[in-house]
Amino acid sequence: LHDVARSAGVSIATVSRALSQPDTVRKETRDRVLQVIQETGYRTNQVAVQLRTGTSRSLMVLVSDITNAFYAEFFKGIEDYARSRGYIILIGDTSEDPSSEQDYFDLLSSKKADGLLWNVDATPQVLATDSRTLPGTPLVLCNANDRIDAPTVRIDNDLGGRLAAEHLIGLGHRRVAQVCGPIAHDSIARRYAGFTSELAKSGCSVPDDLTFAGKLGIELGRDAAEQIARHPDPPTAVFAHNDVTAIGLLHTLLNRGLRVPDDISLVGYDDMPYAPAMTPDLTTVRLPRRRWGAAACKMLIDVIERNDVGQTEIIIAPELKVRGSSAPPRSMR
Amino acid sequence: LHDVARSAGVSIATVSRALSQPDTVRKETRDRVLQVIQETGYRTNQVAVQLRTGTSRSLMVLVSDITNAFYAEFFKGIEDYARSRGYIILIGDTSEDPSSEQDYFDLLSSKKADGLLWNVDATPQVLATDSRTLPGTPLVLCNANDRIDAPTVRIDNDLGGRLAAEHLIGLGHRRVAQVCGPIAHDSIARRYAGFTSELAKSGCSVPDDLTFAGKLGIELGRDAAEQIARHPDPPTAVFAHNDVTAIGLLHTLLNRGLRVPDDISLVGYDDMPYAPAMTPDLTTVRLPRRRWGAAACKMLIDVIERNDVGQTEIIIAPELKVRGSSAPPRSMR
């Protein structure tokens, strides 16, 4: 900055102004300054700006497991929107590890980021031990969490569960299995509740021995499929709480000689990119992940910039994608 | 800091030292200071530290498309290793957009990050227009790129291609198709070169009308499959440059009534989590993505901290995972 000022024959204050408030500087002066900046390739030091102004134009995004391919589109939605408002994003993976969470929170209180977009599943342990750890920075949740009071942009998982149930009931299924994630996660609990309550409308319920719960993933799907294949009175349909799990189910069911959807129908959740390329292609509840990320990001930036946020909770509706893995049960054909 | 100093009855310098160089402070003083910090919940402002010391203990990771699920494990490898050395990572998606790249480079010259881990595919356009844009910060590439001179940690894609060819040749295939990504990408060019050169050893080559190139993805796989299915003299095996593309191929081949691997064998690349859950499960070239990320991250931190980096190029070997989608051609059975 000093060098630029010297070369342009002005003070550093003028250079600074030429950059941040161009109209407060006479045109000729401004042009001269910008000329020098062009020549020297000067770039302002963001850290100094940040220290001085207390603003970083960056957002922290925290997820519990970056390994989950599910987040890819979600990040993209955030990234694109953030960029359009002049922010960049910092993605962090807490691995649900308290010390890791603490590290990221420290960055926030250091004002390295202006706000936090938190896709929290389980209530983080930091909150249990020390309520002070949640920094007084703008925060938007991407999942409902009754332990934390903050604006939220979330998927309507209750609706998602109901869509799946409605579809299966509509096809004529009455004996149905469900493969759930950790019920302590709000998003999972709602899928579960939506699915079972919609079934209940038709007098159906999922028996305990057809309810499988665990960490969602291929392995859980495989395990559930094994038990279903061995079951004396097997279900005619299964609802899996995400597509990866559904893939595991599908693979093992086919291996065990069951035909999908002839013997058993399968409904997934998420609509991952590979869902339409399974054989049979997977009926699933589509989550508009990119839109979800963008909406959450918009709300966070609005909070940061104290714009009119309007509603404090946005609920995004999923959508059923009917494909080849679901059909009426054999008894109906 | 001032407040803590006042409460503890010492100077701010002592507080600073108690935190960063505990042994230069008398134990009693230190304890008193730490006590106060504990009570007040003081957290040091990283931005100020950064401005003063010129170090941020954070690393920038740049990829061209975060939407690619392939990166998930790669990020995790980086994250875990970075954390073990006390660094945090900032993930950015350039979308191969020059202005976006420029924004991220600015962060680097601002010293918001101590170094850059760059998984560059195509040579970025910033380099073409302005050679000054590449900041003088520590840089490690995660893909070879002859336009940029920097330490590199990369996958041995030549070997990957050769493993696929060797496998197919070994099974007895002689008429083989290949579905490639953009040949301008170094990683793709090497897969291609490795595959074709290994085939050449057995006097085989991939005819032009069985070579399909484009943006890797389900659609490319589908298109290739259509053409293969219609081909008057179809191949007995296909090598796809990644698993997503292989999934698209598999789906359409099966839809067109071809049996895999009975009529046609299929080999993918990457070993994505869903590869073993396809039907048939996918033979593929496994890339140890987590190890790759960790190795790259280690090299970058070593460069930053001026440790002995040793070699300046690390090449990570992929590994063939033989599964159900490949078998000898019908003529050999």
Add this chain to the structure above:
DNA sequence: GTGAAAGCGCTAACAA
């Protein structure tokens, strides 16, 4: 319209 100077919160050289 422009310049001088204070200061964001911290670290490190130097002094005591």
Add this chain to the structure above:
DNA sequence: TTGTTAGCGCTTTCAC
């Protein structure tokens, strides 16, 4: 062992 102080690079009053 501890305190004083300069200054990292910038923005922003307040004078001129």
